[in-house]
Amino acid sequence: MSTETSEKNNVDPYFQALFADRIGGASYGKDTEIYKFEKIKRAKRKALSDHPGRKLLDFGIGENDSMADSRVREVMNQEVNKTENRGYADNGIAEYKEAAARFMKRHFDVSLDPATQINHSIGSKPAYAMLPACFINPGDVTMMTVPGYPVAGTHTRYYGGEVFKLPLLAENGFLPDLDSVPDDIYRRTKMLVLNYPNSPTGATATREFYEKVVALAKAKQFIVVQDAAHIMLSFDGPPLSFLQTPGAIDVGVEVHSMSKGYDMIGWRMGFVCGHERIVSAFADVKDNSDSGQFMAIQKAAAAALDDDSIPTRIQAKYKRRLEKLVASLKRCGFDCNVPGGTYFLYAKSPSGTEGGETFAKAEDATRHLIEQFGIVTVPWDDAGSFLRFSVTYVADTEAEEDALMQETEKRLGDAGLVWNK
Numbered sequence: 001m002s003t004e005t006s007e008k009n010n011v012d013p014y015f016q017a018l019f020a021d022r023i024g025g026a027s028y029g030k031d032t033e034i035y036k037f038e039k040i041k042r043a044k045r046k047a048l049s050d051h052p053g054r055k056l057l058d059f060g061i062g063e064n065d066s067m068a069d070s071r072v073r074e075v076m077n078q079e080v081n082k083t084e085n086r087g088y089a090d091n092g093i094a095e096y097k098e099a100a101a102r103f104m105k106r107h108f109d110v111s112l113d114p115a116t117q118i119n120h121s122i123g124s125k126p127a128y129a130m131l132p133a134c135f136i137n138p139g140d141v142t143m144m145t146v147p148g149y150p151v152a153g154t155h156t157r158y159y160g161g162e163v164f165k166l167p168l169l170a171e172n173g174f175l176p177d178l179d180s181v182p183d184d185i186y187r188r189t190k191m192l193v194l195n196y197p198n199s200p201t202g203a204t205a206t207r208e209f210y211e212k213v214v215a216l217a218k219a220k221q222f223i224v225v226q227d228a229a230h231i232m233l234s235f236d237g238p239p240l241s242f243l244q245t246p247g248a249i250d251v252g253v254e255v256h257s258m259s260k261g262y263d264m265i266g267w268r269m270g271f272v273c274g275h276e277r278i279v280s281a282f283a284d285v286k287d288n289s290d291s292g293q294f295m296a297i298q299k300a301a302a303a304a305l306d307d308d309s310i311p312t313r314i315q316a317k318y319k320r321r322l323e324k325l326v327a328s329l330k331r332c333g334f335d336c337n338v339p340g341g342t343y344f345l346y347a348k349s350p351s352g353t354e355g356g357e358t359f360a361k362a363e364d365a366t367r368h369l370i371e372q373f374g375i376v377t378v379p380w381d382d383a384g385s386f387l388r389f390s391v392t393y394v395a396d397t398e399a400e401e402d403a404l405m406q407e408t409e410k411r412l413g414d415a416g417l418v419w420n421k
């Protein structure tokens, strides 16, 4: 039987029972649960077919809307033609690590040895896949904040470890309550994964919080991985690195990304920096997983890191868009403020409409807003019910941004949303 025929007849391939338990074992590929982003996609399709003339107002896309800066593309243009950039980059070239060290010194006054305390990664996502390989044996625990970016948790489980979830609640400023963690969990915890500025809540960390984390890590003997993907999109003050905290370099690493703050999402560049021994363990696992990012891309990324006008411009754009969005949403009844950082606005989900609809979860509100009003948001129901609005929509001019906001406000006004007080 050809593969095509066996797929059509729903006949399992001979290797169905061979799939590893970590991805579902013999049940792999048969899961009928529909995931959040697939539900959003389906609701968008329905909205477009029910209202073909109505434009979708898409606040659901979590990716920068602009190309990398023209100066970065120009460096790439030149480097791509140089013979010396052609080969395996392995654990990375000195030029990028040195630019990362200059970046950490200039922005955060953190001094790092580029040779031993910094290593590139092919975007920051693979770093979260690889760091658990450095620490997690079966039964070990990774503490992760929820809602959040799940990759380190997924890989912790792949290695037979467990994830202990730390809910991020509005009443705690979206910082985890580390005092509530049971001692049995602390005894088995090897990693704490943090992410500030936080996605999706938009919260930033405080110096006091980081000081507490450093003290706890030493007392309870775990390492800290701080995800700084959105760090250059900080709005409530200068960006704050975990490594600025006294003693932080003794307990962990911070993972940086070129994606958000430098409009380089698809270029796949980031770096892990901090404690030399952790960076070296990461580099060893990485060396056994990939052969490094194309050197021309590393050189373009180094040029980006050396040009502070790039993140300054991108930060100003998303701040402006967030301010406009907050003003519009407030007029429609949302209780929200410009977040401390990220390009996300995380707002309490409505409980229903004046017309009598009720929403048990943010997911219900999302579906209603997409299907009835063509407004796309992302629901989060992990710790309370919230809608995430991303300001990465496509608008070439400020006038287009304003028109989009006006239309959003009109449609949300028509929706007549209400909140349980």
Ligand SMILES: Cc1ncc(COP(=O)(O)O)c(C=O)c1O
Pocket (backbone or CB within 6 Å): 062, 122, 123, 124, 125, 126, 149, 195, 199, 227, 229, 256, 257, 258, 259, 265, 269, 270
């Ligand atoms: C919080 C957070 N961390 C890390 C990443 C990974 O970014 P990248 O792999 O593009 O560096 C993302 C991407 O969406 C993110 O939202």
